[in-house]
Amino acid sequence: MAGRVAIIMGSDSDYPVMKGAEEVLEQFGIEVIVDIVSAHRTPDKMFEFARTAHTQGIEVIIAGAGGAAHLPGMVASITPLPVIGVPVNITPLQGLDALFSIVQMPKGVPVATVAINNAANAGLLAVRILAVKYPELLDEMIAYQQELKELVRQKAIRLKEIRGK
Amino acid sequence: MAGRVAIIMGSDSDYPVMKGAEEVLEQFGIEVIVDIVSAHRTPDKMFEFARTAHTQGIEVIIAGAGGAAHLPGMVASITPLPVIGVPVNITPLQGLDALFSIVQMPKGVPVATVAINNAANAGLLAVRILAVKYPELLDEMIAYQQELKELVRQKAIRLKEIRGK
Amino acid sequence: MAGRVAIIMGSDSDYPVMKGAEEVLEQFGIEVIVDIVSAHRTPDKMFEFARTAHTQGIEVIIAGAGGAAHLPGMVASITPLPVIGVPVNITPLQGLDALFSIVQMPKGVPVATVAINNAANAGLLAVRILAVKYPELLDEMIAYQQELKELVRQKAIRLKEIRGK
C-alpha cells in the first residue's frame, strides 16, 4: 500500500461530505486516517495533531470545515505537509464564507483549496500529490482519467436513449 | 486607571488601521498592550498569548486580521476573555473575506466583530465592555456620546457655511 | 445570580432563532429579559428601552434583526451598554443584508456582531463580557470550553463507530 493521508474535520456532521475523500483514497489503496479535530473547540488537539503528523508517516492532510473555516489554514501553519482544504456548506452564506476563509491565506502558509463540498476532489488531489513519490499511483491516476472518459461515453449513449433518437 | 486591553495583529502593516483602537482606548485612560501575533506565522506565540492573557490582567482582546483572518477566532477559541475582531481590508476582495472569516464563527466560540477597518469601534466596544465592571467608564461613555452629538451640531453649522445659506 | 442581559428582537417570528441566546444565558445562571422591540414599528418603545436599559440593571443587550436590520445599531447609538447584534436570515439575500446592516456601523457606535442566525454565540459573548466583572463566570466559561473539547472527543468516538473501523 502506497501513501498515508489524514482526513480531519471539525464535527461528525461534516462526515457525510468528507467521506467523499475517504472513498476515493480507499479506491486507490491509500491508507486513510479519519478524525474529528476542531480548530475552535479542540485547539490543543489540533495543535498536537498538526505538530506531529509528519512524524507519524502522514504525507498529506485533508481538512474540511464550514463557516469561518480555520481548520485547514491553522493546520497548514503548523505542519510542513501539504494541506488540502474542503469548504463545507453549512451556513446561509452557501459555503462562500468557508471558501474565503480557506483559500485567502496570507503569503507563507498555503492551503490547496478545492470546490465547496467537493471532498472527492480533495481525495483525488491527494492521490496526485502522492503520485509524485509513488510511480504506481501515477499510472493509476492515468487509468482513472481514462475511466472518466469511458463514463462520459456511456452517458452519451444513455442520453441518446433518453432522447429516443 | 481602569481596565487593560490587548491589541494584537498579524503584521506591522496592520498597525495603521489598528492604531485607531489604541487611540480610543488611551483617550479613555485604559491601559493598552500592543503586539504582533500571527495565527499563521507564529501559531505557538498565538497559543501562548491566548492561553495566558486572562492570567495577566488582560480583560478584553482586540484582534485585527485580513484575508483568511483566523487570528480573532483562534484566540477566542483558547481564551475565556471577550475577543473583538477587526476585519482588515488587505486583499482584492475588499475585506469581505476577512469579514466572513471573523464573523461566521461556529456555535461555541463567539467573536465580537466590528466593521471592516473600523478599529476605532473595536476600541469603543472594549470601553463599553469594561464599563460593565468600571462604573466611571460608563459615565465617560455617556459623555463621549454627548460629544458625538456636539460634533454633528458643529458639522451642521459648517455645512450651512459651505452652502452659504 | 450574576449579570442581567436583555434580549430584544423585532418580531416574535425571530424567537425560534433568538431563544438560542436565552438558553445559553440561563445555562450560565444569568438573568434574562426578553422583549419584542422593533426599531421600525415601535421606534418610541425602542428609544425608551435603549435610553433606560443601563438604569435598570441591564448590563448587556442582545438584539436580533433581519433584512435592513437597524435594531442593534440604533439601540447601540442610544445606550452606553455593549450591544451584541445577531443577523437573522429572513430574506432571499440569505442574511447578508442583515449582516451588512448590523456590522458596518460608522465610527463612534460599535455593535458586537456574531454569525448569521447564531444567537447561541451572542449568549456566549454576553457571558464573556459579564465575566470581566463576575470572576465566577470566568471559571464557568473555562469549564464550558473544556466541555466543548469533551464533546468533540465523544463525536470522534461516534465517528469511529459509524465508520466501523
Added chain:
Amino acid sequence: MAGRVAIIMGSDSDYPVMKGAEEVLEQFGIEVIVDIVSAHRTPDKMFEFARTAHTQGIEVIIAGAGGAAHLPGMVASITPLPVIGVPVNITPLQGLDALFSIVQMPKGVPVATVAINNAANAGLLAVRILAVKYPELLDEMIAYQQELKELVRQKAIRLKEIRGK
C-alpha cells in the same frame, strides 16, 4: 414656489454626493432644507426631526447614508411622509452595505431607494412625487424628459465628430 423637501445626511462628508439632489430641486424651483442629522450620533435630533417634519410643511424627505445606513429607514419609521434613501459609497464594500441597509426594509416601513451615490435621482424622484400634487411640476418633468432627449441628440453629434465620420 411649489413643494418643500428636506435633504438630510449623517455627516458633512456626505454633502459632495448629496448636493446632487439639492441642485436638481433648486433647478425645479422647489424649496430645499438641508441639515446634518445622524441616526447614530444624534438619535434624539433624528427622532425630533422625523416626528415633526410633516407638521412643518415638509412634503418629501431625502436621506443619504453610507455603511450600515440606518438614517432613511429610521426616519421612515417615524414620519408618515415619503422618504427617499440614497446609499452613499463610503466603505470598502462599495456601497453594497448601504444599499442593502436602505432597501431591504421590512413590511410596514418603505424607503424609496435610488442608485448608489445617485442623489440627483433622489431629487428627480422628489419632483415626480410633488408633481402628483402640483400640476405645474408634472409639465416641468415632461419638459425635463424632453431635454434629456435633446442632450442625447447632441452627444450623438459630438460622437460623430470624435469619430470623424
Added chain:
Amino acid sequence: MAGRVAIIMGSDSDYPVMKGAEEVLEQFGIEVIVDIVSAHRTPDKMFEFARTAHTQGIEVIIAGAGGAAHLPGMVASITPLPVIGVPVNITPLQGLDALFSIVQMPKGVPVATVAINNAANAGLLAVRILAVKYPELLDEMIAYQQELKELVRQKAIRLKEIRGK
C-alpha cells in the same frame, strides 16, 4: 376615494407577490388598476401604457419584475409619474439581479425601489406619495403606523405566553 395607482407586472406568475401591493392599496381605499405589461414581451403595450398613464388619472405606478428586470426603469423613462419598482425573486440569483436591474438607474430616470418581493411596501410607499396630495391619507398613514405599534405590543404579549414567563 382618493388616488389611483396602477400595478403592472411582466407575468401572471408575479401576481402572488404583487397582490401584496394591491391589498395594501385597497385597505387604504385607493383605486387600483392591475395589468400584465411586459417590457420584453410586449414592448409596444408597455410604451403605450407608460406614455398615457398620467393622462388617464393614474398618479403612481408600481411595477414588479424579476431577473433582468427592465419594466420599472423603462416605464419610468417614458412616464413623468413616480414609479415604484419591486424586485421579484424568480432566478437562482435570489432577486439580486432584479434588485440591481431596478435600483441602479442612471442619472435622469429614478425608480423608487423597495425590498425584494416586498410588494406590500410598494403599496405603502404609494400611499405616502398620494398623501402628499390627499391630506386624509396622511392621517390614515399615521393611524396605520399606530396600528403597527399595537401589533408589536400584542406580539410581545404572545411571546411572553410562549415562553411561559
Added chain:
Amino acid sequence: MAGRVAIIMGSDSDYPVMKGAEEVLEQFGIEVIVDIVSAHRTPDKMFEFARTAHTQGIEVIIAGAGGAAHLPGMVASITPLPVIGVPVNITPLQGLDALFSIVQMPKGVPVATVAINNAANAGLLAVRILAVKYPELLDEMIAYQQELKELVRQKAIRLKEIRGK
C-alpha cells in the same frame, strides 16, 4: 464588404469602451454604424431604431450599457436580429449590476452577453455570427485565431528575454 453591424450605447462616455468593438469590426472589413441610443433618455429613438434595424440592412446589433443596463435587452425585445450586450463598468458595483441587467433576460428574449468592458469580444462575436452567412469571414476568423497563437508565441519569447534565461 461583407456584413453590417450597428454599435449603440447610452452615452458618449461609453465610447472609449465601445470603440473596442468598432476597431475589431473594421479590421475584418465589416461596415459599422455607431450611434448614441439611450433606453432611458431616448426611449422613442431606441424603439424606432430597434423596430427598423433589420429593414435597413443591419444584421447584428451590439449594445453597450452600464448600471441598470436596459438597452441591450430592450432592443432585443423589439428587433428580431441577434443582439450582443456589453456590460460597461460605470458604477461602484464594478459592472456586476450591468452584467446581471444584461445577461439575466427572461425566456423569450435572449441577449448574447460578453465580459464586462470587453467590447472587442462583442466585435469578434459579431464576426463569427456574420461568418455563418459570409464564408470569407469564416476563413478570416480562422486566420485571426492563428494570429492569436503567433502573438502568444512572441510573448513567450519576450518573457524569456525579461527573465534573462
Added chain:
Amino acid sequence: MAGRVAIIMGSDSDYPVMKGAEEVLEQFGIEVIVDIVSAHRTPDKMFEFARTAHTQGIEVIIAGAGGAAHLPGMVASITPLPVIGVPVNITPLQGLDALFSIVQMPKGVPVATVAINNAANAGLLAVRILAVKYPELLDEMIAYQQELKELVRQKAIRLKEIRGK
C-alpha cells in the same frame, strides 16, 4: 430545413436544463445534434468536436456547463463558429460560478452568454443567428415575437379572472 446546431453538455445530468434549447430549435425546424462532451473528463473528444464542427455543417454551437464551466470557452477557443454558453446551476454558489466562468472570457475568444439555466434563450439566440443567413427564419422570429405578445394578452385576461374584477 434551415440551419444546423450542436448542443453539447458535460453530463447527462445537464440534459433536463439543456433540452430547453433543443425544444426551441425543433420548434423552428432547425436540425439539432445533441451530445455529451466534457471539457474536463473528455478533453480529447472536446478538442476533436470543436476542431471539426464547422467542417460538418454545424453553424452554431450551444454549450451548457455548471461550476467551473470551461466547456463553452474552450470550445470557442478552438472553433471559428459562434458559441452560445448556458451557465447551469449545479453548485451551492447558485450558478454565479458558472456565469463568471462562461461570460468573463479574455479578449480574443467570445462566448455569447445567456441567463443561468435559460437554455431556451440559447435556442432562440441560435435562431436569430441563423436568421442572418436564412431569411425565412427572420420571418419566423418576428412571428414568434408576435406570439409572445399574444401570450401576455391571454395572461392579462387570466389575471383578471383570478382577481375576479
Added chain:
Amino acid sequence: MAGRVAIIMGSDSDYPVMKGAEEVLEQFGIEVIVDIVSAHRTPDKMFEFARTAHTQGIEVIIAGAGGAAHLPGMVASITPLPVIGVPVNITPLQGLDALFSIVQMPKGVPVATVAINNAANAGLLAVRILAVKYPELLDEMIAYQQELKELVRQKAIRLKEIRGK
C-alpha cells in the same frame, strides 16, 4: 537539485504576479520552467504541454490565469500531475471570477487553488508537495516556517519602536 516545477500563464502580463512563485521555488533550489501557455489563445500548445509534462520530468504544475480562468482546470483535466491554480486579478470583478473559475472544478478533476494573486503560496505549496518525495525539502520547509516566526518577532520589535513605547 530536487524537484522540477513548471509555471505557466496565459500572458506575459501575468508575469509580475506569477514570478512570486518562481522566486520561492528558486529560493528552495527547485528547477523551474516558465512558459506562456494560453488555454484560449493556444489550445493546441496547452494540450501538448499538459499531455507530455509528466513524461518530461515535471512533477508539479503551477498555472495562473484571470477572468474566466480555464488554464489550471484544463491542464488538470489532461495531466495526471498535481496542478496548482493562481487566480489573477485582471478584471473589474476583483479576481472573484478567476477564483470561481479555478476552484469550482467538478468531481474528477481537482485544482489546488491558492489565494487571489498569491503566487508565492503556489510556490510554497509546490515545495510541500515535492517534500513528500524529497526529505531534504521537508527539513527546508520546517526551517522556512521557523524563519516566518523570526520575521514576526522582528516586526514586533519594529512596531514597539514605531509606537515609541
